[in-house]
Amino acid sequence: MRTINVVLLLVCVVAVSFVFAQNIQLPMKKDSVRFAAIGDNGTGGRAEYQIADKLTAAHQRFPFEFVVMMGDNLYGSEAPKDFNTKFEKPFKGVLDLGVKFYASLGNHDDPARQISYEKFNMGGKHYYSFKPKNGVRFFSLDSNYMDKRQLDWFENELKASMSEWKIVYFHHPIYSSGEKHGSNVELRSTLEPVMVKYGVDVVLNGHEHFYERIKPQKGIHYFIIGSSGKLREGNIAQTELTEKGFDQDNTFMLGEISGDDMFFQVISRKGTIVDSGNIRRAEMTRKATTSR
Amino acid sequence: MFVQYAILGIFLIVALHPPQDGTTEAVIKEFKDRVARYWEIHKKAEAAAPPIDKKKEDPAAILEHEKALSAGIRAARANAAEGEIFTPPVQKALASAINQELSSGRGKQAREMILGEGNPKNPESPAKINLVVNGKYPSNAPLSTVPPSVLLNLPKLPEGLEYRFVGRHLILFDSKANLIVDILRNAIR
Numbered sequence: 001m002r003t004i005n006v007v008l009l010l011v012c013v014v015a016v017s018f019v020f021a022q023n024i025q026l027p028m029k030k031d032s033v034r035f036a037a038i039g040d041n042g043t044g045g046r047a048e049y050q051i052a053d054k055l056t057a058a059h060q061r062f063p064f065e066f067v068v069m070m071g072d073n074l075y076g077s078e079a080p081k082d083f084n085t086k087f088e089k090p091f092k093g094v095l096d097l098g099v100k101f102y103a104s105l106g107n108h109d110d111p112a113r114q115i116s117y118e119k120f121n122m123g124g125k126h127y128y129s130f131k132p133k134n135g136v137r138f139f140s141l142d143s144n145y146m147d148k149r150q151l152d153w154f155e156n157e158l159k160a161s162m163s164e165w166k167i168v169y170f171h172h173p174i175y176s177s178g179e180k181h182g183s184n185v186e187l188r189s190t191l192e193p194v195m196v197k198y199g200v201d202v203v204l205n206g207h208e209h210f211y212e213r214i215k216p217q218k219g220i221h222y223f224i225i226g227s228s229g230k231l232r233e234g235n236i237a238q239t240e241l242t243e244k245g246f247d248q249d250n251t252f253m254l255g256e257i258s259g260d261d262m263f264f265q266v267i268s269r270k271g272t273i274v275d276s277g278n279i280r281r282a283e284m285t286r287k288a289t290t291s292r
Numbered sequence: 293m294f295v296q297y298a299i300l301g302i303f304l305i306v307a308l309h310p311p312q313d314g315t316t317e318a319v320i321k322e323f324k325d326r327v328a329r330y331w332e333i334h335k336k337a338e339a340a341a342p343p344i345d346k347k348k349e350d351p352a353a354i355l356e357h358e359k360a361l362s363a364g365i366r367a368a369r370a371n372a373a374e375g376e377i378f379t380p381p382v383q384k385a386l387a388s389a390i391n392q393e394l395s396s397g398r399g400k401q402a403r404e405m406i407l408g409e410g411n412p413k414n415p416e417s418p419a420k421i422n423l424v425v426n427g428k429y430p431s432n433a434p435l436s437t438v439p440p441s442v443l444l445n446l447p448k449l450p451e452g453l454e455y456r457f458v459g460r461h462l463i464l465f466d467s468k469a470n471l472i473v474d475i476l477r478n479a480i481r
Contacts, residue, residue, distance in 0.1 A: 107410030
């Protein structure tokens with residue numbers, strides 16, 4: 001009897017995963033860049049494990065190559081065992097598939113321990129950039145400590161980047177409808193001018209424990225993905241900024257870049273598609289970048 | 293008439309561009325020299341610590357490196373006292389620069405960034421920190437976010453040495469060794 005129950009349970013799990021996987025409707029174009037984004041995940045709690053399971057299931061239908069992390073990768077203690085219980089164990093499914101993670105630092109992260117941690121691929125740096133494919137570059141910043149050294153580095157990297165797509169990610173959102181934190185205007189006044197000047201297309205943030213897609217600001221598309229472990233239910237205030245918001249469950253994001261399009265889907269812990277769409281690179285952005 | 297305009301012009305130039313305070317410059321230079329001396333100690337301790345194998349970076353090896361590095365620094369600065377790098381004149385200069393920024397137009401948000409969630413004395417992210425020179429900054433304690441406007445007004449530090457806040461106190465923080473290097477108490481008024 002017990003064996004039958006276990007078999008039935010397994011069949012149910014496989015069936016749910018299959019049905020969920022069918023919901024993923026990204027175009028999966030040839031030679032596209034496929035990625036996932038998570039934020040504020042490092043609790044080691046049930047929600048993080050469930051999000052990680054959904055991420056693994058999503059990979060069956062949408063084989064993304066890497067995951068970008070918005071910070072608060074490990075909450076609380078950061079002893080060696082915590083790297084296991086709050087990251088390696090929950091994300092074992094995707095790690096075993098060879099998927100790489102690229103972290104940024106949140107205010108709960110210990111830089112000394114995380115920047116050299118192999119599985120976060122930060123290369124011993126608080127901020128860095130990487131190019132998954134020609135034409136696309138991701139920039140990971142440390143918004144906890146935005147000093148002149150980092151600002152100069154960021155501007156020089158943007159200036160030197162020949163990529164059509166410039167995607168920047170860091171912890172603190174400079175546009176947000178969160179009741180708890182809201183927009184970080186201080187950081188905005190420093191970062192926005194340089195991002196506009198050099199044609200940044202997309203900015204991904206965390207810190208607020210919900211999902212929000214902001215109406216494009218000065219040609220830049222902003223996403224907050226800060227509920228992959230933590231959740232602050234009902235925290236999105238009614239503002240003019242929100243294009244789409246979701247604060248009822250934990251979420252993660254899938255993204256696909258192909259040519260001038262970036263397709264995205266945001267998925268909840270229960271497997272519901274919370275948001276989806278397509279960003280087309282603005283004409284002005286294309287003009288701002290030079291030949292590749 | 294010309295003379296009047298010339299006098300007015302000179303007055304405006306002087307008013308808008310006050311002469312550099314030679315004393316402050318000397319204080320900052322002295323501070324930078326003390327920081328440089330600390331950083332030499334750091335580099336020596338780092339060279340003696342077990343290296344982090346680039347290909348096998350794992351949390352245990354990173355922790356071992358951090359412990360050896362902080363132990364080396366502590367041994368070399370066994371008699372270090374509060375105010376050794378943040379000397380009284382430096383404290384005055386830094387506190388003035390910080391509070392000038394925090395009382396400016398955008399100072400409210402900068403203050404909230406420093407004292408908000410992330411500051412280990414904030415009720416939402418409390419952590420016990422023994423605020424002493426050569427003290428360990430606990431790995432379970434969050435790090436305060438330091439606004440760019442404040443950082444741009446403070447003297448530049450070597451990469452790996454940072455200004456952070458614990459409550460209203462400014463600390464000089466060695467982020468590679470997780471070590472409190474010096475403390476400027478009640479830096480924020």
